[in-house]
Amino acid sequence: MKTKTIRQSATFKASPHEVYEVLMDSRKHAKFTDAKASVSRRIGGKFTAYDGYIEGVNLELVPDEKIVQSWRGSDWPEGHYSKATFSLRRVEGGTRLTFTQTGVPEDQYESISQGWRDYYWKPMKEMLER
Numbered sequence: 001m002k003t004k005t006i007r008q009s010a011t012f013k014a015s016p017h018e019v020y021e022v023l024m025d026s027r028k029h030a031k032f033t034d035a036k037a038s039v040s041r042r043i044g045g046k047f048t049a050y051d052g053y054i055e056g057v058n059l060e061l062v063p064d065e066k067i068v069q070s071w072r073g074s075d076w077p078e079g080h081y082s083k084a085t086f087s088l089r090r091v092e093g094g095t096r097l098t099f100t101q102t103g104v105p106e107d108q109y110e111s112i113s114q115g116w117r118d119y120y121w122k123p124m125k126e127m128l129e130r
Helices: 016-024 026-033 106-128
Strands: 003-012 046-049 054-062 066-073 082-091 094-105
Touching: 003 106, 016 026, 016 066, 016 082, 016 094, 016 106, 026 106, 094 106
Parallel strands: none
Antiparallel strands: 003 094, 046 054, 054 066, 066 082, 082 094
């Protein structure tokens, strides 16, 4: 299967801690996605988001700095996971999130890429900047 890599960044008017918590706290994650989420805070722990459509495992967690997860959509080929890396850096006026996702199935690249913008960065910004 051919895969592609998504590279994006977003800046939030919030601290790295607040951005990290929105992604890693099950209740906060569910609130900005308006869907059920269960996020383990342990390396090797599992997570689900968007009512179970997204699932994966935490590979690396550096509080307020970095999250690395295996990640897949439920409609992906059986057993195929991508690797999603969220890097957080304090910048003037907030936090710069740099995102990389490797191993995205080529035929889903456009929809997944747009999905991060529409279903993650935009609602996260709205929630954090209230």
